[in-house]
Amino acid sequence: MKRIIGILLLLSLVLQACNWFKETPETGLVLAGHFNNKLYKAFDTAAYNQVFTLHFDANKKDLSNPNTIGSFYQNREFSPEFITHHYVNGDLDTLINYISRSRQHGFNPEYFGYQRLLQLKETLDANGFQTIAEAYPVLADLEIQAAESLVKYYSLVYFGSLNPQKLLSRYYITVKRPDSAGLIKVLSTPDLASFLKEIQPVSDQYLAFQKELIKVQSVKGAEEKLKTILVNMERLRWKLPERGEEYVEVNIPDFSLTWFKDQDTLSHMKVCVGKKREDSYQEKLKTFVKTGNLDDKPKNHETPVLYSKLNSIQVNPIWNIPVSIAQSEIYYQALRDPYYLSNNNIRVYQKGKLVADPDTIQWNSYSRAKLPFQFKQGSGVGNALGKFKFIFDNGSSIYLHDTNNRSAFNQNNRAISHGCVRVEKPLEFAALLVKNKVQYDQLRMEVNLPPLDTTKMKVYQKKQLKKLDTVNSFVLKPAWFGTKKAIPLYINYVTAWWQNGKLQQRADVYGQDETLYIKLKRFL
Template sequence: MIPIPFRKHFIPIILSTCLVLPAVLQSCKKKHEMIAEDMFRITQNEIFKKADTEGYIPVFKRVFTKYRSKTANPLAIESFFKKNEYQPLLVINHLNNGDLEALPEYLDKINEHGLDPTMYPSAEIKALVAKLKDKKAIKTIDEAYETVAKLEVLTAGALIKYSNALQYGVINPKKIYSRYFMATRRPDSTTMLATLNRADFKTLLDSIQPKSPQYLALQKAYRDSVTIEGLSREESKRYLLVSLERLRWRNKPFEPKYVIVNIPDFRLDVIEDGKSVLNMKVCVGQGRNMKNQNTLEHFDDTARADKPFPRETPILNSLIHSVEVNPIWNIPRSIATKEIIVEAADDRYYLSNKNIDVFKDGKKIEDPETIDWSQVTPDNLEYEFKQRPGEDNSLGKIKFLFKNRSSVYLHDTPNKEAFRHAMRAVSHGCVRLGDPLGLAQNLFGEGADLDTISKDMVEDKPNPTNIGLPKKTPIYITYVTCWADDNGTIQYRPDVYGLDIVLYAHLQSFLAK
């Protein structure tokens, strides 16, 4: 018996609970009935009138566990199902609008992008759709649950895998390349959930087909089995495959004006509104494959590990923010140990002839000729080296600065001979410019800053002049070995850093057979 003092408080609680409980039970009952109503409505199979959520969810979880290891991005897909309380929304919303018939058609055509359609369960999806649409094919409620759950899981996995492949590529370049510092968008849970929540899959699948002129040109060449001049048919195919994958990466310039350097082409372009308004030869860092001894023609899978030569120019994007006219070259320790101390040991006047100052603990040494450089080794090197401005300065008369983790920049050079050669992977990692004043004119435009730059570049000034750009300009240092030129002809360049070989190795399991 309830004590009298508590009765007046306890009775309202009992009444409240009695009122709420039927509402909760009614809500649960309605939720259980919804799957039956929806599935019967779209299939017209009487068996689905017996369906309820409590019976379906355990079957779904078992099916998802079975396919999980083969499902692309299982965490994102699982969060979609959890958020929707495991209701089979993909089947309910898309079985009768043509989407589930359309999806396998797109999956089967992914070989047109050079990718393997057998990696997608299009045949299973087709069979499951046909089974659900046959009013008499499913005989028991357990079979009904199993069929719906399989179609739900396979559809989600295939849709995400396909849309990610076409919109972002199948390889994450940051995971395979050691010196890749380009901002590159990758699919995240938000984008994947948005894909699964789309009301019309067919519209989505049409919209994500790559449409850039370059992609379409290389895709056509791949479909037509074009043999690129200078390559065999098989190597041509491999060039096209790695190039199509690169074009799928979300790392392309989006600004109306930018500077772009293509390492294998040894070329810089200034692009404005999609057109090159200035181009020039450049020299880039020395690479591991400059003699083209390793090619896609004679590919073997041992090339999966990226092992860059120390002087290779990194792939990156940044903003050019200023120039330094008559620059000082702060000689990197790597160059000092391998070149400077060796030359100084052979010629006691090498440092003074090259206008190189020597510092120890931040203090300049007045007579570096008195040092016995033959006794200085990379292990005991305690000096720093700086080359003063002048005609012999390795950076020439101007350098263009942009933030990056590799301490590289664009710069002039006193060594013009290298620009006469086809192979121009000759620098320590920075990019040497064939027409540095031309780039300055383009970036600064006419005015006092350009006048100062032009004047100081022809004078022997002992100190650098720093000038900020009126507007920072994006720069992209890229690696593209194959493209269609303005006439539609497929061009290729030797894989000077061997990066095609690394990418092709990682693409193997994704490629059409």
């Protein structure tokens, strides 16, 4: 009997020893050391994981990126990364501090869960738990909220709160947006304080807007200016393709084109852009979809926002008249005046073949919705594209070009075209594009201008005589010139910017500011 009792006593001591020597997980050790509180040595990973999973599932529907955040923690076996790393080293305080100052970017701190994050941290700071089980819900909620706050702050400050491609019908620049791989990398960052500093916008334009924002936020009756500032700060946050050291930018609201190189301005000129689309466009479009009647089709000639590269010049261009213009304008002109086409050097094609005498076409026999003809305006005087067409790849059949209507550049509102961009100084623009002086002289001679190199005057005179040759009926044809290199082109839409220390503002000609501001409100 004594032997049995001895064995049982020994077994009891062994079992107690197992508990005595049970290893405390890293989370418990870190927190016990940080708070100087032995309570955390009782941290049970399995018990905590169960609480974390329950709380994550309960909050999942309110998270901005639940799948990404969930994947991050699953791959780390639900380890409280923010607590063991960023909380104990003070980086979480840095995140809270940045969020508290998010109004400098125009954002409401509460969009990032500022008060909840602060309250959870203060609860943990108080170190007042009586049992380790009481700590699990706070640790789990703080972990989840910190991850959510960081993901939101990073996404909005670094990439912008809106995706213009989803909001603006003719925005064709691919902007970089946050993705799951990038967010996982953000959540894994070892130095959160340095990371938060690195993602702050630092351009001179953005910093100037921030200073102005602080002033305007406290001024009554400055709502319109505030809206303009907030929208253009948002545009500056969008991650656009790299401009490089040399590029051309067309700003639609400013009706201008600027050629930049190494932060210097090589050329600046006026432009004409596409007309604003009709009022109530969406409602009219729904009617057209139902009826299919061209009379119900609303007009939208707005110039798209896009990025491309200028690659060639067509001198004395041919204008391939778009179907929309043929249906809405050319058809009616020819119907009223049978000689309109020949008088305006417009050739008519049917099934790819030239119609010999378009003046005899009985236009009232054809439906303008199903015109079997194509129209091309020949090179020369009267061509709507003028003497120069500047070409770049795009899916909208948009290009920069000269014009035969020079008076349009005297107008204040130059949103008057069918969508293409008319440039005020096409020869100056061409001079910057071509490869060398020899090519520039060749280009000049094509448009009846003498070469700058006087040794080429005989060549020029010979070309002029050939054009005056009435016997052989000289026909002017397009000439093509390559560019010195592919020059990046931005057709942009910016309604406010800083220039020489002063805020420049332009009218919101296409209403894009209003569209963006309506969506921005949820973050303000």
